Amino acid sequence: MRRLARLLGVDLERVSGSGQRGRISVDDVHAYLKQMGASAGGGGGRAALPGMPDFAKFGAVRSEKISTFRKRTAEAMDRSWSNLPHVTNFDEADTSDLEAGRKAFRRANPEGPKVTMTVLIAKACAVALKQHPAINSSVDFNAGVQHFKDYVHVGIAVDTDYGLLVPVLKDVDRKPVVQLADELTDLALRTRDKQVKPEELKGASFTISNLGGIGGTGFTPIINWPQVAILGVARSQQRYVPGPDGAPVFRSFTPLCLSYDHRVVDGALAARFLSTLRGLLEDPTRLLFEV
DSSP: OHHHHHHHTOOGGGSOOOSGGGOOOHHHHHHHHHHHHHHTTSTTOOOOOOOOOOGGGTSOOOOOOOOHHHHHHHHHHHHHHHHSOEEEEEEEEEOHHHHHHHHHHHHHOTTSOOOOHHHHHHHHHHHHHHHSGGGGEEEETTTTEEEEOSSOOEEEOEEETTEEEOOEEOOTTTSOHHHHHHHHHHHHHHHHTTOOOGGGGSOOSEEEEEOTTTOOSOOOOOOOTTSSEEEEEOOOEEEEEEOTTSSEEEEEEEEEEEEEETTTOOHHHHHHHHHHHHHHHHOHHHHHHHO
C-alpha cells in the first residue's frame, strides 16, 4: 500500500481508511484521488496538491502573503503548462561577429541608443517569424481556426523587484534597430519603475526571455498563451573552434532555447526556425540586408 501511495503521490496520513481499525485499502486511495480531482475542478482533472506540512516543527519559519501579481503570474504559468504540450528545441549561434559589431557601434556612438543583444535577437526573430508564419500564429481549437498574424510584436521578459513582466515591442519587423533600442530601453525602465501602461503589456505575437546577463547554459521557457512559441536565450559561452585554415580561433556561442506548442508546431518546423535565426545571428550582413 505504501508503495502504491508513493507511486501516486498520495500522503497516506490524509486518507481515511474504511477497513478494520481504520486500515487503508486500495479503494480508499483511489477514492481519495477521486475526491481531490473533484475539488480541483472534476472531470478527470489533476488531483489537488495536499496541504502544506507544519514547517515550524523543523525550525524557524517566516511566512509572507503572496502578492496579487505573483498569484496572477502563477495562474498564467499553470494554465499554459497544463494545457499546452510543451517541447523545447535547443541550438546555439556563433554571435562573435554580431557582438563585435554591436560593441563597435557603442564605441562610435557613446551617446546613442543602447543597442543590446536582446534588441538584435528580437530583430532577427522578426525576420525568421516572417519566413515561418506558423510560429507567429495562434490557434483556437474550439473554433477550428488558426490565426496568422501579419504583424510582429515581440514581448520582452523584464525582471523586476516585484516579479516578471513582459512589455511588448511593436512592429519589430518594420522598425530599424536603433529605434527598437530606444523603445526597449524606455519600456524596460518604465516597467521596472511600475510606470508601464497596461496596453503596453498586450498584443505580443512572440516572446523572448533573455537570461544571458544572469547565467545558465539553457532552460525551458513557458509559452505565453495564446502565443505558440517563446525563445529563451542563455549566457554566451566562449571556446576555441577550428578556423577556416584549421587553426583554432576563439569564438562566442549564444544558446537558443525554443519552447513551442507541439499541437501547432512540429519539431521539424521548430528546427527550421532556429536554423533561420542562427543564420541571421551568425551573419550580421545578412541580417542587415534582410531587414
